[in-house]
Amino acid sequence: RLTTNYYQRACPRFQDIVRDIVTNKQITSPTTAAGTLRLFFHDCMVEGCDASVLISSNVFNKAERDSDINLSLPGDAFDLIVRAKTALELACPGIVSCADILAQAARDLVVMVGGPYYTVRLGRKDGLISKASRVLLPNSRSSASDMIRFFASKGFSVPEMVALVGAHTIGFSHCKEFAGRIYNYSTTSPYDPSINPRYAEGLRRACANYQRDPTMSAFNDVMTPNKFDNMYYQNLQRGLGLLQSDNTLVVDARTRPYVQAYATNQTAFFQAFSHAMEKLSMYGVKTGRWGEIRRRCDAFNIIKT
Numbered sequence: 380r381l382t383t384n385y386y387q388r389a390c391p392r393f394q395d396i397v398r399d400i401v402t403n404k405q406i407t408s409p410t411t412a413a414g415t416l417r418l419f420f421h422d423c424m425v426e427g428c429d430a431s432v433l434i435s436s437n438v439f440n441k442a443e444r445d446s447d448i449n450l451s452l453p454g455d456a457f458d459l460i461v462r463a464k465t466a467l468e469l470a471c472p473g474i475v476s477c478a479d480i481l482a483q484a485a486r487d488l489v490v491m492v493g494g495p496y497y498t499v500r501l502g503r504k505d506g507l508i509s510k511a512s513r514v515l516l517p518n519s520r521s522s523a524s525d526m527i528r529f530f531a532s533k534g535f536s537v538p539e540m541v542a543l544v545g546a547h548t549i550g551f552s553h554c555k556e557f558a559g560r561i562y563n564y565s566t567t568s569p570y571d572p573s574i575n576p577r578y579a580e581g582l583r584r585a586c587a588n589y590q591r592d593p594t595m596s597a598f599n600d601v602m603t604p605n606k607f608d609n610m611y612y613q614n615l616q617r618g619l620g621l622l623q624s625d626n627t628l629v630v631d632a633r634t635r636p637y638v639q640a641y642a643t644n645q646t647a648f649f650q651a652f653s654h655a656m657e658k659l660s661m662y663g664v665k666t667g668r669w670g671e672i673r674r675r676c677d678a679f680n681i682i683k684t
């Protein structure tokens with residue numbers, strides 16, 4: 380029901396406008412790519428790819444972005460969508476959905492940081508529901524079974540899941556997400572013994588007094604943090620995985636074969652990632668009267684009381 384040429388008549392410069400805004404933003408704020416990719420994942424997995432994650436809370440409604448897990452989504456990613464929406468409303472008022480802008484921007488950013496190109500079909504409508512209480516996503520302490528069950532419930536296979544989490548080849552995580560692995564791990568070991576000792580020492584230093592400064596963080600991929608490549612999987616094989624949920628992928632027998640495959644063959648990873656992203660980009664999308672074209676991405680057109 381989505382098409383690649385959806386805006387050809389009503390907003391022919393859609394692709395160019397998004398690309399321009401994305402390029403400028405990524406150059407001035409290089410953390411935009413990772414933040415936006417995560418924002419898109421968190422959008423699609425709750426109510427579908429419908430920009431529900433962009434809605435701001437009001438006195439009547441605690442919206443998705445104020446759920447605990449979404450509080451760490453970076454402002455730059457939201458700002459990018461606001462900028463693109465503003466430019467698109469000037470060029471073609473009332474035509475382009477926020478959900479399409481987010482899907483298109485995420486793809487452009489993946490390509491910009493060296494990742495694979497994939498087709499983004501268009502015609503999503505913006506959703507009419509955004510509730511913090513409905514945000515159920517895996518977290519850094521989820522087990523392999525939890526993650527497999529979560530992705531399976533959305534129709535994603537184990538190899539697709541392992542490919543999608545490969546997005547952790549860019550971006551960073553706050554210290555509190557992995558502090559349990561590097562401080563006071565157990566009575567016999569100061570840190571999780573599955574972590575490379577020198578890496579663990581480095582992380583302990585990087586996160587020293589993170590409790591006083593909660594912004595402290597570490598790159599998800601210690602080797603090539605800003606490049607979209609298959610290094611993430613190679614890291615997992617060497618005890619250089621940052622989150623427990625990352626490390627689990629190389630420990631569990633159901634996911635390990637795909638970690639190995641993607642670690643040895645970047646082409647295989649890129650193919651799997653682009654297919655899985657195309658699929659993710661269409662997950663739960665709304666068309667026709669099931670949604671609206673928001674005037675602003677952070678508010679429904681009609682405020683419900």
Ligand code: HEM
Pocket residue numbers: 410412413414416417420451452453517518519520521526543544546547549550551552553554556599622624
């Ligand atoms: C089992 C699945 C997953 C878990 C448990 C997980 C967990 C996390 C956590 C805890 C962070 C750190 C957030 C912070 O401290 O700010 C993070 C960051 C990130 N995640 Fe995931 N994630 C998962 C899957 C995915 C998927 C499927 C994608 C995209 C396709 C993704 C993209 C990202 C990106 C790009 C970042 C870096 C964000 C930034 O630099 O601002 N993650 N993830």
Ligand SMILES: [Ca+2]
Pocket residue numbers: 421422423424425426427428429430431432506
């Ligand atoms: Ca959504």
Ligand SMILES: [Ca+2]
Pocket residue numbers: 548549600602603604605606607608609610611
């Ligand atoms: Ca990388």
